[in-house]
Amino acid sequence: MSLGMQNESIIDIKNVAICMYGQYRTGDACLEYIKKFYQATNVNIDFFCSVKEYETSYTRLEYNKKTLGITDHFDARPLDNTTIEYQSNQIQTHYQPKKFEVYKTKNESVLLDMKHSILHSKVLMAWTESIMLKQQYEAENNITYDLVIMQRYDVIVWPSFAFEKVLYGIQGLRVGDGGGTIPTSDKNIMFFEHINAFRPEQIGSFMYPNGQDLWVWGLGNSLDVWVYEALQHIPSGLSSNYTKKQYNYAYPHYDTHEMLACICNKMNIPTSRFPLVSEKGAILPLQQRNTAGFKRPNPIVIRDSYWEDGVIPDLAALSNDEIEQLYNTRILELWLKGI
Amino acid sequence: MLIQNQSHILISLASDIIEPHPIRNDWEVFQRPVVTSDKWPQYNYTFEGEPKPNLYDTYKTHWLNGIDMWKKYGQHALAQNDTTVLVNDVDFFFSPLIDLYHDSPPNTVVFERLWRSSRYSGYSLPAHTPHPVPDTFVTSYSNFMKIVSLWKWIDSHSNTPELLSEDNAWLLILRTTWKYNLIYTSTKWKEGPEV
Numbered sequence: 001m002s003l004g005m006q007n008e009s010i011i012d013i014k015n016v017a018i019c020m021y022g023q024y025r026t027g028d029a030c031l032e033y034i035k036k037f038y039q040a041t042n043v044n045i046d047f048f049c050s051v052k053e054y055e056t057s058y059t060r061l062e063y064n065k066k067t068l069g070i071t072d073h074f075d076a077r078p079l080d081n082t083t084i085e086y087q088s089n090q091i092q093t094h095y096q097p098k099k100f101e102v103y104k105t106k107n108e109s110v111l112l113d114m115k116h117s118i119l120h121s122k123v124l125m126a127w128t129e130s131i132m133l134k135q136q137y138e139a140e141n142n143i144t145y146d147l148v149i150m151q152r153y154d155v156i157v158w159p160s161f162a163f164e165k166v167l168y169g170i171q172g173l174r175v176g177d178g179g180g181t182i183p184t185s186d187k188n189i190m191f192f193e194h195i196n197a198f199r200p201e202q203i204g205s206f207m208y209p210n211g212q213d214l215w216v217w218g219l220g221n222s223l224d225v226w227v228y229e230a231l232q233h234i235p236s237g238l239s240s241n242y243t244k245k246q247y248n249y250a251y252p253h254y255d256t257h258e259m260l261a262c263i264c265n266k267m268n269i270p271t272s273r274f275p276l277v278s279e280k281g282a283i284l285p286l287q288q289r290n291t292a293g294f295k296r297p298n299p300i301v302i303r304d305s306y307w308e309d310g311v312i313p314d315l316a317a318l319s320n321d322e323i324e325q326l327y328n329t330r331i332l333e334l335w336l337k338g339i
Numbered sequence: 340m341l342i343q344n345q346s347h348i349l350i351s352l353a354s355d356i357i358e359p360h361p362i363r364n365d366w367e368v369f370q371r372p373v374v375t376s377d378k379w380p381q382y383n384y385t386f387e388g389e390p391k392p393n394l395y396d397t398y399k400t401h402w403l404n405g406i407d408m409w410k411k412y413g414q415h416a417l418a419q420n421d422t423t424v425l426v427n428d429v430d431f432f433f434s435p436l437i438d439l440y441h442d443s444p445p446n447t448v449v450f451e452r453l454w455r456s457s458r459y460s461g462y463s464l465p466a467h468t469p470h471p472v473p474d475t476f477v478t479s480y481s482n483f484m485k486i487v488s489l490w491k492w493i494d495s496h497s498n499t500p501e502l503l504s505e506d507n508a509w510l511l512i513l514r515t516t517w518k519y520n521l522i523y524t525s526t527k528w529k530e531g532p533e534v
Contacts, residue, residue: 224484232418
């Protein structure tokens with residue numbers, strides 16, 4: 001008896017939900033790229049958008065100090081009503097989300113003294129809100145999405161054909177078969193990249209669980225379950241044994257990267273890196289093929305400081321080679337400097 | 340042991356029967372009739388001779404109740420283990436389950452009944468694998484949604500239904516608790532149904 005044939009399950013994606021979350025930031029500069037990026041034939045693509053009513057820049061310590069005069073990088077800067085209205089209008093006009101909301105952050109503000117833990121918890125709150133918007137729509141319309149993608153407003157994914165090639169690469173994939181596919185018996189898989197096989201700042205962390213949270217795919221119910229578990233790590237609005245102090249000490253994850261992988265591990269959600277992509281198609285992680293010319297999909301946070309005049313060009317008009325060169329020669333260096 | 344301090348209790352009922360004299364009327368009830376999908380007949384089951392609604396349909400109904408809970412209360416009221424959900428088809432005397440739940444670790448699901456495994460389930464008796472009876476349980480909102488969303492997991496195989504053709508409701512609920520690392524216990528233990 002063929003072990004593979006008996007256990008095979010075929011990935012079939014018809015409905016795709018793009019769940020957008022977090023702060024809008026450079027969203028204006030990214031939206032044409034993102035809209036173009038998520039165009040694909042033979043699938044239905046819907047957006048679900050939740051946006052925060054403040055701005056922060058946790059990873060930009062130098063920028064905060066020099067440009068904003070801020071030394072406490074946990075400090076959130078509330079947006080005025082005009083700005084919130086503008087951002088909301090942009091999101092609704094360009095992405096035409098099936099559901100949209102401005103995420104109210106009053107529960108965050110009373111927990112700001114939690115410092116490190118609240119930072120990561122805030123990301124969880126944004127993910128949770130966006131994915132639950134999708135679930136509300138599913139309940140109201142008696143449909144389910146076969147693929148859910150987490151996407152930030154200020155992030156583009158390179159190369160520009162990554163979505164289409166990964167999608168078509170996994171479409172029809174026989175999960176559970178031994179060769180050339182993903183060896184798991186559960187087709188409800190999540191895809192994301194590693195930050196690193198080990199954390200370079202921490203010796204002895206080889207195989208430490210971590211994932212790049214800037215671009216995450218969840219097939220079937222995987223991201224739903226992920227969010228139900230994530231609820232365990234979000235501040236409660238009710239009184240409980242989890243006081244601020246206890247919660248702070250009890251927070252189990254070093255950062256959002258570890259959080260992503262650890263929750264998958266706890267929920268037994270199979271995970272994989274993204275396939276390599278080129279204009280010719282995709283190569284899945286275990287496939288034996290010539291990888292020459294294939295690229296690893298890479299999410300890039302877009303900041304105005306990456307350009308000398310502070311003006312972000314039309315990203316949708318840049319070629320993949322131009323974006324790659326920009327990333328290699330400037331973006332990565334400035335990112336590491338906290339600019 | 341961490342003792343939970345529950346401050347919010349919600350009830351999910353999957354039935355169109357409205358109790359004229361509810362057992363507890365100070366906990367908010369989310370109720371709707373069981374959806375009828377006519378899908379996945381392998382998840383029909385009986386217990387103690389009584390036919391139960393299809394587990395796929397029952398849990399989809401509870402999931403819809405759970406979405407209604409979210410729409411009303413939002414994430415911070417439902418976060419961590421501070422909201423307890425009581426699950427059954429109709430109104431029920433939940434107090435013994437709640438008491439046990441409050442004395443249990445946060446990751447626990449308290450089912451109303453467990454039964455020991457038998458040939459029926461495909462597991463050997465020496466394993467004494469306790470099988471939850473899936474109709475009635477008490478747990479946190481987080482764990483409630485993990486369990487009842489298994490209808491979506493089933494639906495993810497709609498293009499390969501033969502994969503689940505040998506499956507049944509008992510194995511499904513057991514696998515689900517294992518997969519999501521849930522502890523489960525009960526106030527009542529019984530021998531399994533006769534084959």
